[in-house]
Amino acid sequence: MTTSQSFIFNKPTKFEYLGPPDLKGVEHFLQVLMRDRNKVFQESSSIIKTTVLFVLDEQNHKELYAEQYTIQFSEDLTEMKVTAADELGIIFGILHISESYLGVDQFWFWNDCEPSCKEVVEITPVPFLSEIPKVRYRGWFVNDEVLISMWNYKDSNEVVWEMVFEALLRCKGNMVIPGTDIENPVYKKLATSMGLWVTHHHAEPLGAQMFARVFPDKRASYIEHKDLFQQLWKDAILEQKDAKIVWNIGFRGQGDRPFWIDDPTFDTDEKRGALISQIMRDQYEMIAEYQKDPICCVNLYGEITELYKEGLLELPDGVIKIWADSGYGKMVTRRQGTHNPRVPSLPTKNEEGPHGIYYHVTFYDLQASNHLTMLPNTTTFVNDELVEAFEHEMNEFLIVNCGNIRPHLYFLDAISDIWTHGELNSEEFLNRFVSKYYPSFPGEMKDYMTDYFDAIIQYGVFDDERAGEQFYHFTIRKLAKQWISSLGKESAPNLFWATGEMNLENQFNWFKTKVEEKLPEWERLLENVKALVGEGNHIDQKRVHDQFLIQVQIHKNGCKALLSFSHAFEKFQREEFLDAFLLVDDAMEEIKETVEMMERTTSQKWDGFYHNDCLTNVSLTFYTLETIRRYLRMLGDGPxxxxxxxxxxxxxxxxxxxxxxxxxxxxxxxxxxxxxxx
Incomplete structure (x- = not known):
């Protein structure tokens, strides 16, 4: 039963667009809206004919901010008009209709939640003006994307990336770094065709090709080959000059490391700062030849933060200074190896801006980071860090390292709230999250998600130093290598970042203590979540299985494997080789359980998602343990x-x-x- 006081939205409702032609982003999302309408609506018996009109009118709507849109209704309620002054405003208006009126979730693809079907939606004709987000340029860095780069949906990897960019826009993001290294140019055109701003990896200034890849026979020295570097930059500028680009200027090195590692000529901070400053001026002037008033940024990342804090970098006026977190969510410089200066990544409150943030919800440092599992800190922690950053006027730019999207939906959802509204109430957010995605048992899932973060290992003295799953896997592999190569006698220097300088026996004991303390919590949580999932086939249970149980399983298995491995080393030291052999096998069984869990999906759609797990590489941990098991048999059962x-x-x-x-x-x-x- 429909009412004459409502705008009727149903299957016959038409979509019309008035504005500049050939805007590919608008074209794309009008098709998305038609897709969503056809999903939601059954055939309608209503004789009321309505239209949704999208009007892009830059000249007559100067009162609207960038990306803002209005919704108004005609007096006879046959027309809903969405008006914006730019392309992204229209796109956000389209997605607002999809989410608010059709019920399409922002993570519908990644979290398997399709909208419910209905015959008609009655919309109360109240004028609407979209809010202005807290952060001007906000988006995702699709980084370490080894899972989605090798996974297909409907026999297409490009469709996977479309779903990435659609989810980002549904989260009210407007900017993306579309992949790392060789992945980036492949999907840059797709991102721009969907209306997004594009920016660049901090190690890939201007989005140019890496020097060492184009000129593998030449030393990557700017002093020796200035003309070749500048040609690469010019080519990148010409390729992107007509797109919406936030140009990343700067100079790091060939890969994600400082350039002076490969060019020892620059042996002082003064020399390093002077060269980077000159390069940034050159890059800015090159861009300005092709774009008027270009928007540029520079990443104050790692060692660059230290140079800047020492006053050794000179930046062109108006360049956005991007400050990075530790990789674990704390706004301090990251640890590199054992070097952990923890220089605050915050400008002083009177320091000239604009300023922005590079933030991680997933990280890869070959030490203790999270790649397959959620950020090991809490949404309260994340909110406090970002709100403090905003108090330092760091709200011009926020790029979030989002990894492979699916394991990190909880924090991507939370940060989308923060970059839109400026802050987050973590308790309310958790309630909303579990009610939306686990409506059959929100109470239990609220408790279990709280238990998850309580069970995380605190490996260091600082509040952000909490362990992701790589803490188990990289530790086992590093300890194993040192065990065999030194016959168990020499310490593993590549673990001094955690243990400090101590012998191998004490290093094993240090890690054993850490995992022993938290293993009972992981075991208890795993049993509870398994009981919740049971043998059921309900969509909520599938979602718990695929999105939460697997992460609990990864932590519990890693924790127990590292504990059994540590006990095995104790037996080895006493030359009790058979007992050590059996304990290493126990560790293998734990890792095998993780491998099997990653291969077992609840729907064909996700088959193969974890196949290219080459960064945490759970299978490699199994192989490493198998090698130690053979070694122990050689000692105790050979020849x-x-x-x-x-x-x-x-x-x-x-x-x-x-x-x-x-x-x-x-x-x-x-x-x-x-x-x-x-």
Whole structure:
């Protein structure tokens, strides 16, 4: 039953657009709106014909801010008019209708939540003016994207990236770094065709090709090959000059590291700062030849922050200074190796701007970061850090390292609230999140998500130093390498970042203490979440399985594997090689469980999503443990590889009479360990 006091939105409702032609972003999202309308609406019996009119009118609507839109209704309620002064304003208006009236969730694709079907939507004709987001340029850096770069949806990887950019725009983001290194140019055109601003990786100034890739036979020295560097930059400028670009200027090196590592000529901070300052001036002048009043930014990242704080960098006027967090959400410089200066990544409150933020909800540092699992800090922590940054006028720019999207939806959702409204009430956000995605059991999921963050290992003295899943996997692999290469006698220097300088035995004990303390919490949480999922096939249970249970499983398995591995080393030191062999197998079983969980999906859609897990690389941890297991058998059962079988698996009568060394082929490790455990 419809009412004459409402605007009727149903399947026959038409969409019309008035404005500049050939705006690909508007064209794309009008198609998205038609897709959503056809998903939601059944055939309608209503005889009322209505139209949604989108008007892009830059000249007559100068009172609207960039990206702002209005919604108004005709007196006879046959027309809804969405008006904006720019392309992104129209796109955000389209997505507002999709979400607010059709019920399409911002993460509908990534979280498997399709809108419910209906015959008609009645819209109360109240004029609407969209709010102005807290942050001017806000978006995602699709970085370390090894899962989505190798995964297809509907036999297409490009569709996957379309879904990335659509989700970003639904989160009210307007800017993207569309992938890392060689992935970036592939999807840059797609991002711009969907209306997004594009900016660049901090190691890829101006979005240009890497010097070492184009000129592999030449030393990547700006002093020696200034003309070649500038040609690469000019090519990048010409390619992008007609797009919406926030130009990243600066100079780091060939890869994600300082240039002076490869060019020892620059052996003082003064020399390094002078060269970077000159390069930034050159780059800015090159861009200004092709774009009037270009928008530029520079990443004060890692070692660059230290140079800036020392007063050794000179920036062109108006350049956005982007300050980076630690990788774990704290606004201090990141740890690199054992170098951990923790220089505050905040300008002084009277320091000339504009300023922005590079923030991580996922990180990759080969130490303790999170790649397959959520940021190990809380939304309260994230909110406090970003709100403090905003108090320092750091709201011109916010780029969030979003990884492979799906494991990080919780924090991407939270930050979209923060960059829109300026702050987040974490309790309200958690309630809203669990009610939206787990409506069958919001109370339980609220408790379990709280338990998840309580169970995280605090590995350092600072509040952000909390462990993602790489804490287990990289530690096992580094300890294993040192165990074998030094025969268990020499410490692992690449773990001094965590333990400080100590011998290998004490390093094992340090990690054992950390995991021993938190393992019971992970085990208890895992059992609770498994009971919630059960054998059910409800969409809520599938979502818990695919989005939450897997992350709990990764932490619990990693935690227990590292504990068993540490106990195995203790047995090895006492030359109790069989016990050590069995304990390493226990660790392998834990890691194997994670591998199987990552391969097991609840729907065909997600088959293969984790296949290219090459950064945490859970399978490599299994391989490493298998190597240690072989090593222990070599020590305790070699060279005949029959002693353990004869001693523990053969009858006393048979083993005491030896006419032949053995009557059957030696058992391989898997079969031997299974029989020994029985």
């Amino acid at each position: 005949s590889f029959y002693e353990w079988e004869k001693r523990y698996l053969t009858s006393v009568a048979e083993s005491s009479v030896v006419l032949l060394t053995n009557k059957t082929k030696q058992l391989m490790d898997d079969e031997l360990v299974q029989r020994l455990k029985v």
